[in-house]
Amino acid sequence: MQTEAMTKATQARTLKTRARLLEAARQAVEEQGYPGLRTEEVVKRAGTAKGTFFAHFPDKEALLDHLIGEDIDGILEEMEALPAPKTVPDLIESLMPLVTYMAQDRDIFDVIIRRSGAAAIEEIGPIAVTFERQFGIFIHWLSNPAFRQDVSPDLLAEGVQAFLVQAVALNFCALHNTIALPDRLLPYLEAWLIPGPQSS
Amino acid sequence: MQTEAMTKATQARTLKTRARLLEAARQAVEEQGYPGLRTEEVVKRAGTAKGTFFAHFPDKEALLDHLIGEDIDGILEEMEALPAPKTVPDLIESLMPLVTYMAQDRDIFDVIIRRSGAAAIEEIGPIAVTFERQFGIFIHWLSNPAFRQDVSPDLLAEGVQAFLVQAVALNFCALHNTIALPDRLLPYLEAWLIPGPQSS
DNA sequence: GGATGGAATTGACCGTGGTCAATATCTAAT
């Protein structure tokens, strides 16, 4: 009973403040974009003091984590509604919303990478949660005779994540960004998901 | 002729200052580690003003880039002296110095990832150079009948880099760091480099 | 309707990376 009592104490005010901060942050991102997001700006819009912000979020990145996590969740929603792809090009097409989002901005990409794994077991951030969800989708998609069967779908899914990150990272690189993302992904995923048949 | 004249002007002083800054930074890293590195500290040790630091390096990360680049270069030196591995476990063993270095600290890993691709064609940072070098080594190692031949060694090398990054990243993740790095790499690289033979 | 104690909020303050106009130093031409 203590537990509930403890978590209940004075929550109304807190939740409202948190909501105001998030709303303010959304607006700020809308206008300035993620790279231009300043905590001062968020706080000003929310009408709170700076300290309040940091009472609600451990640091600025935690806010980004939250916002980006929501974005990605929306994208995964769409992806889950899609039929399981049966070929690699189909798979890539299905992946594109996610890939495009991650590739839109270097800052966002960095945050995603940094928070994609839980930093501590106790607190798994929103982005980390979306990565687990992503992982589940991939496993589902790859449990399909159209793709290789000699290794587990789990392993295939981890590989897809690895190649996806690699492709986006290389896309940010001036030396290697002449090739479009889907075209870069194709050879990776063909070789990973359907080895053997092709020759070169 | 202008070009040479321009690059030659007043270099002695500059080079000395730069050397002092780098030396100071090395010392600071030695004592405080990379995460504890402060530009103020570097500048104090070098006996220069803060502005001088930023006249020599565009930002702090460029200094880290330089230092880490040197570290990695040393590791690649060793790796190049090694005989080309003929099995996946051998390959992993050969990779371990590099993997261990990248996995030693989250800050270092982040910088490595962020700078592993050139941000602009004109200025390829030290870490980006080491990644090209790495790439060359991998291509050499993987041009070997012991590994799959149905795709190009280039593609294999890119895949190895992708899995290597993935393995280290997961190692920083509280949810997935119960498994040792070499053990995590093994299934990835077996499935990537020697597909087919195994089952299940 | 006080009194009490815990939780939320405040805002002055700090640390650190990065800037820039002013200054000092160097090179080369006369």
Add this chain to the structure above:
DNA sequence: ATTAGATATTGACCACGGTCAATTCCATCC
């Protein structure tokens, strides 16, 4: 030697994320 012009250096200054002791707010109990 002098001077002009370029280059290197300086350090006060700013921006921005993050801290914390003080204060306000609020539920609860008498």
